[in-house]
Amino acid sequence: MPETVENGLQRLILDTARQLLTTTGYAQLSMRNIAKTIGYSATSIYLYFENKDELVHALIDEGVDLLYERLVEANDSCAVPQDRLLAMCRAYVSFGLERPEYYEIMYVLHPEYIKRYPAEKYRKARKNLELIGAAIEGGRVHGPSADMDSFLAANLVWTQLHGVVTLLSSERVDKRIDPDQLIEGAYQHILRSLGIRDLGISDEVVEKRS
Amino acid sequence: MPETVENGLQRLILDTARQLLTTTGYAQLSMRNIAKTIGYSATSIYLYFENKDELVHALIDEGVDLLYERLVEANDSCAVPQDRLLAMCRAYVSFGLERPEYYEIMYVLHPEYIKRYPAEKYRKARKNLELIGAAIEGGRVHGPSADMDSFLAANLVWTQLHGVVTLLSSERVDKRIDPDQLIEGAYQHILRSLGIRDLGISDEVVEKRS
């Protein structure tokens, strides 16, 4: 039984896994399901991936790249440095809500269910945060957190966005709350706290009073 | 086979489930494990709980109550209204990090793995957010978001805290980031954005510039 493309059952497995993940979700992503859809036995997957974790890690890798692309695109679409952070926040939330299956395996799945993402791959994931950190650094004008190091600030932004994405896509947010309002509120929250100029609304100045 | 306490294998099951959850985590919380530790057959659990989801919902209920207690305690421990929000934020994060198993079943578990928390029980969970909303309402002094309705603001605070808790306890935050710094940063983030006076640090005034 040859494969669809030149030399690559591994590729076929990964493609099928991705397709299964994005269409039916992680809960339905089983070794036997993958095998069934490509007409192989479940154990044949183990010839190309050590275990399910490694297979999922490959998908996480893809997700990290996908997110990275979106963040770079958002970054490049802004001429003014001050707009970059907001654009990247939008890109992050869009990714999280539009690709919930990717987001789940990347940032939601409990370490008990899936082994830690390997350290060397972890670096690439960190690049995403550093991109945000750079946008903060570049857009910083004034504000009370001007002294805070930008990597910490990036993580702070990340936690806020992550909270919005996860609570919204798990449908835990009250139905009376308008998702868009919550999302936009989070952006304002972030920009204001970091002392980056607000959009549309008039600029604000934060002064210290003895 | 009588039970340990008056009339209540149901109680015994729930007690065992809680003990198993808090000691070994949700991943090890199986019907057969529960049954084994109390010396009953796994199917006997179904005489008292319709399915595993219902059993877990009962545990979620407990978790919601536990969190509520902590929030009320935090609220009551503050004489000054302006301190309440911070105290409640601390209480929320403490709960999330100290009782990760409870937090997981309450706010992390994907809806695909566990059926939606029933609507009537959901109300109690909302009380927790309303408590935060009240603290915002009460502590509000000035600030750009003074017009924002407090329930939305509470949800915004929630997303921030939730992000901090989940990313920290899933160990996804870079090791170079000090957890306490991240947490405290989130608090400042929140207070500043809501225009509630900052702790320790001198008060801030937000003015509009034409």
Next chain:
DNA sequence: TAGAGTAACTTAACAGTGTTAACCTACCTG
């Protein structure tokens, strides 16, 4: 050309999961 080796894949099986159907047994009641 025969034989050995190996690459690629399969079947069978293990230990675990939630859940259902059928059964069994002891007690209480008419």
Next chain:
DNA sequence: CAGGTAGGTTAACACTGTTAAGTTACTCTA
């Protein structure tokens, strides 16, 4: 004493990830 029922049980189904062993079929070598 007969019957119903409360409170359990065992067996089984359809899954899960994973391992060990077996089966091809092709290739390389003596």
